[in-house]
Amino acid sequence: MTGRAVWISLPLLAGCSGVQSVLDPAGRDAQVLAELFWVMLAGAVVLWLLVNGLILYVTRIAPQPLSRRGAEALIIGGGIIFPAVVLAGLLVYGLSEMPKQRAEGAGLTLRVTGHQFWWRVEYWPDGADAPILAANEVRLPTGQRSEIKLNAERVIHSFWIPALGGKTDMIPGRETRMSLEPEKPGTYRGQCTEFCGESHAYMAFGAVVMSPEAFDAWLEREAADAVAPETQKARRGQQIFLSEGCGGCHQIRGTPADAQVGPDLTHLAGRTTLAAGILPMSHSALRDWIADPEAFKPGVEMPGYGHLSDDDIGALATYLMSLK
Ligand code: CUA
Numbered sequence: 001m002t003g004r005a006v007w008i009s010l011p012l013l014a015g016c017s018g019v020q021s022v023l024d025p026a027g028r029d030a031q032v033l034a035e036l037f038w039v040m041l042a043g044a045v046v047l048w049l050l051v052n053g054l055i056l057y058v059t060r061i062a063p064q065p066l067s068r069r070g071a072e073a074l075i076i077g078g079g080i081i082f083p084a085v086v087l088a089g090l091l092v093y094g095l096s097e098m099p100k101q102r103a104e105g106a107g108l109t110l111r112v113t114g115h116q117f118w119w120r121v122e123y124w125p126d127g128a129d130a131p132i133l134a135a136n137e138v139r140l141p142t143g144q145r146s147e148i149k150l151n152a153e154r155v156i157h158s159f160w161i162p163a164l165g166g167k168t169d170m171i172p173g174r175e176t177r178m179s180l181e182p183e184k185p186g187t188y189r190g191q192c193t194e195f196c197g198e199s200h201a202y203m204a205f206g207a208v209v210m211s212p213e214a215f216d217a218w219l220e221r222e223a224a225d226a227v228a229p230e231t232q233k234a235r236r237g238q239q240i241f242l243s244e245g246c247g248g249c250h251q252i253r254g255t256p257a258d259a260q261v262g263p264d265l266t267h268l269a270g271r272t273t274l275a276a277g278i279l280p281m282s283h284s285a286l287r288d289w290i291a292d293p294e295a296f297k298p299g300v301e302m303p304g305y306g307h308l309s310d311d312d313i314g315a316l317a318t319y320l321m322s323l324k
Pocket of ligand 1: 114115117156157158192193194195196197199200201203
């Protein structure tokens with residue numbers, strides 16, 4: 001390849017792998033979609049070559065006009081029969097792939113609700129009568145098809161983990177559903193794919209696929225109450241959390257903070273990302289976020305706490321980072 005071709009193809013090739021790529025499937029449903037893409041692409045390449053070959057043929061190689069009968073045969077054959085057969089074939093192939101996408105899950109059920117601009121995530125293991133509450137991260141075990149029920153609070157969102165499967169809209173007042181069967185453990189990325197307001201692009205989430213044993217152990221930890229703060233700084237952070245009214249929106253199970261207006265923070269520090277997929281889970285990112293969330297996510301409902309001293313915000317972040 002020449003230098004220029006390499007530069008032009010770099011961004012294209014970069015889209016083929018990574019945590020949020022349709023072409024790097026880590027689940028059965030994404031595998032089906034990736035195959036569909038390659039089949040369609042191969043067909044499109046063949047048709048492109050055919051059409052351009054014909055253009056070349058009639059302009060350069062045999063430019064003399066066809067007889068009337070030859071022209072009619074070309075129009076009927078190439079303009080009606082050929083596309084009808086090709087499109088019917090693609091339709092049958094596409095429809096045959098659809099039931100796999102709609103298959104019902106068994107065992108684990110997740111209920112995910114889209115908010116502006118974050119995700120409430122409930123885990124309902126088989127037979128559970130109350131959910132295990134989390135937010136902004138979806139964890140799934142390999143080797144089983146999990147059922148995912150989708151809702152939205154105020155406006156339409158869309159739930160999509162490209163590495164695991166197709167997307168499904170989340171509609172206020174109506175439950176939609178999908179199911180996913182992940183196959184490859186790893187950390188992937190989901191993204192809201194329906195415009196839902198000014199921070200639509202900043203509404204993402206971590207998607208973690210685990211072995212069934214690791215998942216069960218994780219879910220058991222997730223179901224437990226928050227750990228009590230161990231250091232003096234973390235204890236001070238907890239006092240600030242409670243006295244500043246953070247518990248008016250957030251829940252930290254095992255403390256007086258029990259509101260469910262914003263994301264549940266019981267095991268916040270155990271998640272891969274902060275603020276619905278847009279910041280790393282670190283003490284410094286948490287400080288910046290608490291001081292001025294609007295700077296990272298325009299239109300966010302959480303107020304900034306920039307009026308607190310650096311020391312107080314630091315203590316708050318220390319407490320929250322202890323919530324593994
Ligand atoms: Cu939520 Cu776009």
